[in-house]
Amino acid sequence: MDHAQPKLDFIPPTFNPFVLRMVHLSLPMLQRFRVQPWLPAGISPIETVNGETLVDLYHQFQNNKIRLILAFRHCEVDDPLSGLYLFSRAIPKLARQQGISLQSPIHSHFMYDRGMTIWAGNWLGWLFAQIGGIPVHRGKTLDWQAIKKARELLVNGRFPLTVAPEGATNGHSEVVSPLEPGVAQLAFWCVEDLAKAKRVEQVVVVPINIQYRYINPQWSKLDWLLSKLEADCGLAKSIEVASTEKPEQFYYQRLLRLGEYLLTEMEHFYRHFYHRHFPDLPQSLSREENLTVRLQNLLDLSLQVGEEYFGLKQKGNIIERCRRLEEAGWNYIYREELSNLKSLSSLKRGLADLIAAEASLRMLHMRLVESFVAVTGTYIQEKPCFERFAETSLILFDAIARIKGTRNPRRPRLGWRKSRVTIGEPISVNQRAIAYQQNRQGAKQAVAQLTHDLQIALEKMIV
Structure with missing residues (x-):
């Protein structure tokens, strides 16, 4: 970056079901072909483990019983493909098999690094906004615009909220980096916001792990x-x-x-x-x-x-x-x-x-x-x-x-991989909120404990 720039504006999410539908239809191509130099792709099949749990959680969410945070492991740039498959294919199929009626589309709002639009291009900011993404100025200590929008969607949004608790990719399928406290803090804020609105929904965090295996190691x-x-x-x-x-x-x-x-x-x-x-x-x-x-x-x-x-x-x-x-x-x-x-x-x-x-x-x-x-x-x-x-x-x-000094280097593809998406045991937040609401020290300890429990849950799903 050789020139000064004006401040990065917040890109408000403007969900467009037509754009989401186009993204879902293009998923097989995205899995197969490299659409950007930094996307290795080459992922098939995508396996879902314990998906029935997420079907039940979505059913509860759509019936206004819970508010839901999906804490996805995000180890590399291909992870969104597995998430798209989970929402557009796996969960609807499992729901039909169980005779559970879910409203379409199955989707989630999500938080993404505002910096991605710098090196990938402004088109990515437009696309993410159209499918419900919330940009986070990751460098800021507290990005209040992003936090305000995330809290608003957590309480009133049409979909659950997806957050990557590690904060950044580490390139390792089998190593979970130390988690940042954002997921836990959002969960406790959601409990407080629901209480202020005199609503009775429970707040649930569900850990979700993504892990890759090469089909035929070359x-x-x-x-x-x-x-x-x-x-x-x-x-x-x-x-x-x-x-x-x-x-x-x-x-x-x-x-x-x-x-x-x-x-x-x-x-x-x-x-x-x-x-x-x-x-x-x-x-x-x-x-x-x-x-x-x-x-x-x-x-x-x-x-x-x-x-x-x-x-x-x-x-x-x-x-x-x-x-x-x-x-x-x-x-x-x-x-x-x-x-x-x-x-x-x-x-x-x-x-x-x-x-x-x-x-x-x-x-x-x-x-x-x-x-x-x-x-x-x-x-x-x-x-x-x-x-x-x-x-x-x-x-x-x-x-x-x-x-x-290579800009957006073309990552080599070392073979076809299969993705394993594992849904963990849901973590109820409301009982933990009692300690959070006592005093500042209690809040700090509650956030740390929930973050720790989430870390352990993600690590246990690695096989």
Whole structure:
């Protein structure tokens, strides 16, 4: 982003059933073909587990017995395809099988990152608005416009509300990142808003997990991707795998070598150009443990570069620090006080552009950290399956593409995948609201406990 921009306006949801119908009809094509460079697609079939629970919840919702929050795991950009299939195909079919009459369309409002419209295009903001999406300026500490609209739809909306409790994708089907408190806070606000309106509906949160499996793992495609990454790094290809050797061990060694090389290069980069000091590590660490500790040190120091530029304190976990950096960067680029950039003098416009360009570069450090927020040196070692090899390789692909300056890189497709959507046990919020309403400390603990229980529920659904 080389130029200052006016503030990002809120895009109000304007649900249009015709547009939703078109999206539902196009789903088979969206599953099969890549409609954007950053969408791998290639997903079929989509399996639903415990869908009967969601049928019952939708029936209760449509009969004004409950208000419903769907807490979807969102591990990668393809997840909305599974959600669309769940609403447009799976739930209506299961309802018919059970003899339950549900009003059409089966759908949900949803919250999405306002920043998506920046790198994907304004058309995405229009589409999301037409199908009931609520944009969240994720960098803001509290986006009151989004919160107000979410609370309004939670209480009076025609559909339930879908929220991704992790706040961002982590690229791992089998790792749930620490949850943000937004789902729990919205749930308790909904209880309060219903009470003020003298309504008796119960508030329910249902955890929903999405997990992917490759149907026919194609090691040759993984080999191609690793060869590309090795070429980008200037590394010669490793020795060929012997016909009797397990491919897992061969590709594991290649990924380890790539990871260690990238770490060494990035450590040199920050040491030489940003004057950072990396601590010495104990010799007793295994190769995988060494990789994990070095990566965590690198992420920490990378965030420090951005934090020092924006004058931020090092506070909270990696994800919380990323969000504060994003907020600071957006404030430098999308200037609320500059409503009419054309009225600025050439000098002031030049200075505003300079600040925006510098902020954009500083935010790149945070974007690289985001890519690796869930990566460890032991993830593949713990379970050396093709899926984990593929996930880690694609994360490396994204990171190298960012460093190369590639805009919206075309992610490689490593084969057809099947998606497994699991509906968890509903979590009733009303009884928990008693503690929430006692005092500020009680509210804080209630939010933390509900967030913790939701985290455990999502983790238990991983198979």
